[in-house]
Amino acid sequence: MAPLEAPVEKWTGKIRELKLGSGGRKTITVGGGTTLPFVKFEGAQPHRPAIAIEVQDKEPTDWSEFLVSAWGDALKNPGAWAKKAAEFGADLLYIRLASAHPEASNTGAAQAKKSASEVLSAVDLPVIFVGPDVAEKDNEVLVAVSDVAKGQRVGLGNCVEKNYKTIAATCMADGHVAIAKTPIEINLAKQLNILLSDVGLSPDSILMDPTTGALGYGLEYTYSVMERLRLAALMGDGMTSMPMICTAGEESWRQKESKATLDVPQAWGDNQERSLIWENVTAISLLAAGADILVLRHPKTVVTVKAALDKSF
Amino acid sequence: MALTGIEIYKYLPKTNCKKCNFPTCLAFAMKVAARVVDITACPDLSAQSKAALESAGRPPIRLVKFGGDTHKVEVGNETVMFRHEKTFYHPPAIMVRIKDTASKEDIAKLVDEVGGYQVERVGMKLTMDGFAVENASKDQARFLEAVETVLAKSGLAVALMSDNPATMDAAVAKAAARKPVVYAATKENWSGMADIAKKHSCPLVVRDSSGLENLVALSEKVAQAGIEDIILDPGVDSFKSSIDSLTEIRRLALKKNFRPLGFPVMTFPGVQAKTTEEEAALAAEQISKYSSVVVLEHFSPALAYPLLTLRLNIYTDPQKPIQMAAGIYEVGAPKPDSPLCITTNFSLTYFSVAGEIEASGVPSWLLICDTEGLSVLTAWAAGKFDAERIAKAVKQFNVADKISHKSIVLPGKVAVLRGELEEELSGWKVLVGPMEAMDVGGYFKKTWKP
Ligand code: B12
Ligand code: SF4
Numbered sequence: 001m002a003p004l005e006a007p008v009e010k011w012t013g014k015i016r017e018l019k020l021g022s023g024g025r026k027t028i029t030v031g032g033g034t035t036l037p038f039v040k041f042e043g044a045q046p047h048r049p050a051i052a053i054e055v056q057d058k059e060p061t062d063w064s065e066f067l068v069s070a071w072g073d074a075l076k077n078p079g080a081w082a083k084k085a086a087e088f089g090a091d092l093l094y095i096r097l098a099s100a101h102p103e104a105s106n107t108g109a110a111q112a113k114k115s116a117s118e119v120l121s122a123v124d125l126p127v128i129f130v131g132p133d134v135a136e137k138d139n140e141v142l143v144a145v146s147d148v149a150k151g152q153r154v155g156l157g158n159c160v161e162k163n164y165k166t167i168a169a170t171c172m173a174d175g176h177v178a179i180a181k182t183p184i185e186i187n188l189a190k191q192l193n194i195l196l197s198d199v200g201l202s203p204d205s206i207l208m209d210p211t212t213g214a215l216g217y218g219l220e221y222t223y224s225v226m227e228r229l230r231l232a233a234l235m236g237d238g239m240t241s242m243p244m245i246c247t248a249g250e251e252s253w254r255q256k257e258s259k260a261t262l263d264v265p266q267a268w269g270d271n272q273e274r275s276l277i278w279e280n281v282t283a284i285s286l287l288a289a290g291a292d293i294l295v296l297r298h299p300k301t302v303v304t305v306k307a308a309l310d311k312s313f
Numbered sequence: 314m315a316l317t318g319i320e321i322y323k324y325l326p327k328t329n330c331k332k333c334n335f336p337t338c339l340a341f342a343m344k345v346a347a348r349v350v351d352i353t354a355c356p357d358l359s360a361q362s363k364a365a366l367e368s369a370g371r372p373p374i375r376l377v378k379f380g381g382d383t384h385k386v387e388v389g390n391e392t393v394m395f396r397h398e399k400t401f402y403h404p405p406a407i408m409v410r411i412k413d414t415a416s417k418e419d420i421a422k423l424v425d426e427v428g429g430y431q432v433e434r435v436g437m438k439l440t441m442d443g444f445a446v447e448n449a450s451k452d453q454a455r456f457l458e459a460v461e462t463v464l465a466k467s468g469l470a471v472a473l474m475s476d477n478p479a480t481m482d483a484a485v486a487k488a489a490a491r492k493p494v495v496y497a498a499t500k501e502n503w504s505g506m507a508d509i510a511k512k513h514s515c516p517l518v519v520r521d522s523s524g525l526e527n528l529v530a531l532s533e534k535v536a537q538a539g540i541e542d543i544i545l546d547p548g549v550d551s552f553k554s555s556i557d558s559l560t561e562i563r564r565l566a567l568k569k570n571f572r573p574l575g576f577p578v579m580t581f582p583g584v585q586a587k588t589t590e591e592e593a594a595l596a597a598e599q600i601s602k603y604s605s606v607v608v609l610e611h612f613s614p615a616l617a618y619p620l621l622t623l624r625l626n627i628y629t630d631p632q633k634p635i636q637m638a639a640g641i642y643e644v645g646a647p648k649p650d651s652p653l654c655i656t657t658n659f660s661l662t663y664f665s666v667a668g669e670i671e672a673s674g675v676p677s678w679l680l681i682c683d684t685e686g687l688s689v690l691t692a693w694a695a696g697k698f699d700a701e702r703i704a705k706a707v708k709q710f711n712v713a714d715k716i717s718h719k720s721i722v723l724p725g726k727v728a729v730l731r732g733e734l735e736e737e738l739s740g741w742k743v744l745v746g747p748m749e750a751m752d753v754g755g756y757f758k759k760t761w762k763p
Contacts, residue, residue, distance in 0.1 A: 004525055004526050004529060007561060007565050038552075038556035039556060183694070215622055216434070216619075216622045218688075219626045223601070223626075224397040227395050256665075256749075256751050260751065263672060265432070265433075267430065267431060268432065269613055269614030269615030269616070269618060270614075273589070273615035274614075274618060276590060277590060277615060277616060280590055281597040281619045281622075284598050284601075285623060287598075288556060288598050289601070303590075304588070304593075307591055307594075308594045308595070308598075311553050
């Protein structure tokens with residue numbers, strides 16, 4: 001028979017390329033796709049999605065025993081944790097400055113500088129820093145970190161609609177990338193990108209966090225918003241074409257399916273196996289929807305998702 | 314694919330004879346397109362036009378049914394590339410491969426496990442769909458024995474896998490009442506397999522992993538042999554080509570109305586996997602992206618539950634979140650002095666909370682406020698779960714008549730509503746519960762006081 005004509009769509013846009021890391025630090029570039037994720041017959045995905053591992057600047061108190069046993073004592077120290085994350089195969093690190101949360105230790109700029117320096121000197125991977133997601137605190141700690149990481153092109157977040165100006169200004173001053181986080185809504189995502197651009201931040205220095213719902217806990221909403229953002233970008237909308245980051249690990253490990261070990265219904269199966277697959281399935285399905293950076297928690301999930309990516313490319 | 318009025322008009326006699334009770338053929342065509350009247354109301358339509366119309370009006374991806382009375386499966390007939398464009402209609406069947414090289418005991422055990430598996434989520438009972446029984450031994454007697462074991466021990470659907478038409482014929486005959494999937498017609502054996510599928514009116518899988526063109530050629534041959542219920546196996550058992558091939562197939566079917574690929578697709582995500590996690594990963598990708606029958610190599614509850622949950626997520630209608638009716642619900646058998654909790658009518662929220670209250674062993678009243686199907690914080694942020702609405706629900710459902718105390722427990726995530734709610738509900742005490750429902754048992758036992 002006659003050769004099949006591939007059903008290509010004529011996209012006019014492309015996903016922006018975004019580079020993290022500089023000034024002696026390893027670099028990584030994500031984005032750049034001219035087609036939907038993993039659709040090869042139609043275009044290119046020049047950079048494979050990257051795996052970030054989450055690290056916190058204080059020992060987590062509510063983590064599942066399976067995470068705790070996988071990381072061991074490294075959890076007590078951000079530098080050691082970062083090193084171990086690099087050994088476990090992270091392409092970059094996602095550092096949550098959790099100690100600054102008013103309900104945690106309420107630390108401030110000084111501690112943030114210290115934690116950031118520890119991490120930055122422990123590893124040469126690209127790094128993203130996020131605050132405790134409390135507006136004033138985020139500003140305080142991220143400005144401090146920005147200074148320490150000057151010239152190393154780290155990511156700083158989260159910028160939200162009500163609180164983006166300070167972080168954006170800092171990113172511009174020190175050459176960093178802003179993480180723009182919006183609650184699973186395409187217009188809000190686009191709006192925040194516009195706001196950030198309007199204050200002078202280059203669209204090529206923005207990473208979008210569309211907000212992740214875990215498997216069984218809103219995944220489908222995130223999935224569809226990401227697909228819509230991708231499609232809008234490919235159709236030429238330059239204000240939705242920033243690469244996307246998904247906190248798949250954090251969200252799935254918060255859920256009962258990952259945490260519970262007592263009185264678990266029999267049909268849920270083995271606790272450890274299930275919690276690993278929960279994170280894995282959340283991550284893989286968000287990759288299919290267009291994630292460019294996945295933030296994971298369990299080293300085994302990193303192995304599985306990386307194996308999947310190795311085979312995809 | 315639904316035809317437009319103009320497309321239908323092309324096939325009509327164009328005499329405007331009004332026998333259909335419409336003034337013109339065009340007017341009639343418009344009404345047919347709007348499904349107000351059936352095409353048969355035109356007495357002058359030629360048999361040829363009728364057939365052409367039927368074929369043009371066929372859905373671009375055929376709905377294929379298999380399975381017996383105890384468990385029917387319907388796959389295919391999807392109409393969009395992305396769930397947000399409308400919705401996905403027919404969730405993929407999730408099946409487990411059974412090789413006839415396994416011992417009879419092992420087969421029986423696996424069938425029991427898979428067949429009996431059921432997990433509850435948002436009030437729905439999720440189950441597996443069936444078994445793909447494979448003639449791995451190449452021995453006919455052994456295969457038939459395995460098929461018999463499967464049929465005897467479970468009512469789920471079956472696919473029968475053998476390359477040998479004679480063996481397949483015997484197996485399909487045994488399983489005929491279950492309407493099994495015949496797997497598979499290949500370049501070599503398609504004619505014999507097509508005969509069997511036709512004889513027993515069973516769906517036939519066509520398999521060719523050497524490229525879509527060859528799959529198309531095979532699908533066309535089988536269709537010409539009179540098989541309508543086809544399932545495609547493009548042989549994607551790796552991340553390398555899964556999304557790529559399955560997107561190409563679906564686009565050709567939906568966008569180009571390309572008939573030879575207008576069928577559901579079957580995939581085997583575990584064939585190359587080194588670990589269960591890897592199998593889960595590819596299965597997750599294929600549930601998200603365009604597989605209609607997913608055959609696993611392994612089964613464990615810890616693998617099944619996340620995959621069934623993903624299937625539920627992806628195949629939920631994005632236009633309407635699954636909701637509960639507002640009202641006062643009894644969890645356990647609450648008495649007048651039992652706790653009263655409030656939550657939203659998003660069914661995921663309701664079932665999380667109701668499930669935990671039940672597990673706590675403390676019977677309670679659970680008041681569901683109409684938040685238009687939104688979760689606690691989403692509803693709160695959208696202004697649909699505020700003191701006013703909660704107070705209204707308390708009054709509307711006469712909650713005070715059921716309980717002897719006057720205290721109500723708020724979800725921890727909306728602790729901020731406490732003050733306002735105390736103002737709205739004068740004489741009531743507003744308590745703040747834990748953030749997560751899973752901590753509600755401890756809260757009832759240690760903290761709660763009306
Ligand atoms: C999925 C989702 C959506 C979906 C809606 C899903 C739905 N049907 O509700 C969509 C995409 C539509 C959406 C929209 C919005 N969202 Co939204 N969404 C989420 C997300 C990811 C998950 C929510 C969820 O389903 N949780 C699962 C359910 C089961 O949780 P739950 O209802 O809270 O119930 C738990 C507990 O509260 C507890 N519980 C419940 N009831 C009770 C009762 C008692 C007595 C007790 C003790 C416990 C208890 O038990 C449950 C299990 O532990 C969250 C972020 C996140 N990761 O959590 C954001 C989030 C809730 N959304 C948010 C926002 C802002 C919005 C929007 C307002 C954005 C906008 N401006 O458009 C809109 C509003 C909707 C609208 N305008 O129509 C914010 C809220 C911020 C805040 N703190 O106020 C969040 C937190 C995201 C964020 N970080 O910014 N969202
Ligand atoms: S009966 Fe048929 S031919 Fe006559 S007007 Fe109606 S559609 Fe036209």
